[in-house]
Amino acid sequence: MAFAGFFREKHLLSIGITRVQEPFGCMPIPGKGLQLIVTNLRNRPLCESDILSMCDFILSLYHNLLTGSKDYPFISFDGVFLSDEVVSPFPSSQSENNPPSPLTEAPAGVMVPPAGSSPPNMLTPVLPERTELGVLRADRRNYFCDLELDGTTVTRFISPVYSSECTELTNRWRVTDYSEDGHLCMSVLCQFPKKVAQFARPPRPEKRKYTEESSSSSSSSSQSPPKKRLRL
Template sequence: MASAGLRREKYLLTLGIVRVLDERYVVLPRPGPVLQMILTNLRNRPLSSTNMDSMCKSILSLYHSLVTGSKDFPLISFKGFFRSLQTTTPFVRTKQSRRENTTPSPFTGAPAGMIVRTATSSSSPPNMLTPVLPEKTELGALKADRRNSVRNMEFDGSTVTRVISTVYRSESTELTNRWRVTDYGANGHVLMSVLCQFTKKSAQYAVTPRQEKRKDTEEECSSQSPSKKRLRL
């Protein structure tokens, strides 16, 4: 179990969108031209700039999931900019070779089944569950679990296997605006594993269309249902 004083490395990712290049997604509702996401490192070694840059390709995919509820996570091409800002770190500023710690964190060291994320302070989110992701990739098992979306992606000339996993409050209750993103390198070992969540401002514009769509569906079903016959007295 994680200790009460455990701090996690966190980043604020900002995606500036000048234009969505894929016509299928140009009407995706957004809070203006900027999307912001909070990224939490789930491992006991610091993230690299390459890890951060690789997330640029998945932010719109995750936002599409938030808006539509889809688990397809399509790669959406766009024209714009991307930047990352480290907001919290438990790592001492030393050379990268001395900062490395390959000991699995409590997230990756949990038993088979589901992984539990324990709240570390009164302001932390509730316990969260995600599918177990091994230290060394087993593609067959990862793809067999429908809670995982698995695809190969190219970053800086290298192929990475990216796994986007659903996050749950309990084994039957899915959390919205939470995803776990895990990358495996060519050797099959984990490169990064992070928890992603859009900021409140970015997320509030995504929730509204889903609520309106659900309301329209409920009203349509209600109008199509047969009216009850009145009893004569």
């Protein structure tokens, strides 16, 4: 249940692109950059390394938006990266206020993300506070890879987001990091702004309406013109 007046930490991540490395150099991109909205689903602030680690995945998520591919390839680029904290509900010093949950051996099904997330009725695969990484890797809905952050190895999972009718939503991803011993380190909801999503979506062909008028005009045009009569 979402509580009135409850806000979650949000960041706007921007990359200015001068060149995308091959074989993705021909990937269509609106303008010369991309922006990604990141919503923190934890009850503690994101650290700088969390934000920086998302930079390398902006193009990967955009590739999924364009193609629907679940591989999320690493796409390097030449350019700049900027981050802007849009919403910050935390005081200057805020510690984790979620107590660790017991070890979950077999997460299954889908779960509702924490209050204040958007959209309010979305669902994601279960990503508990602590679990066996092998269980999450075995869930085919999750893409995973290993990263080096602050000198430690974390496993990053990219999970789909579903509507309340269990239909997978486009332009929504949950990105979650786990430590080697299965503790959840970071979990964010990602989406591109509306303009980016509209650019990535191919235009639908316009449906032509069939009317009696168009039918009669086409029928008359298909007939041979009347013969001219000679005057005596």
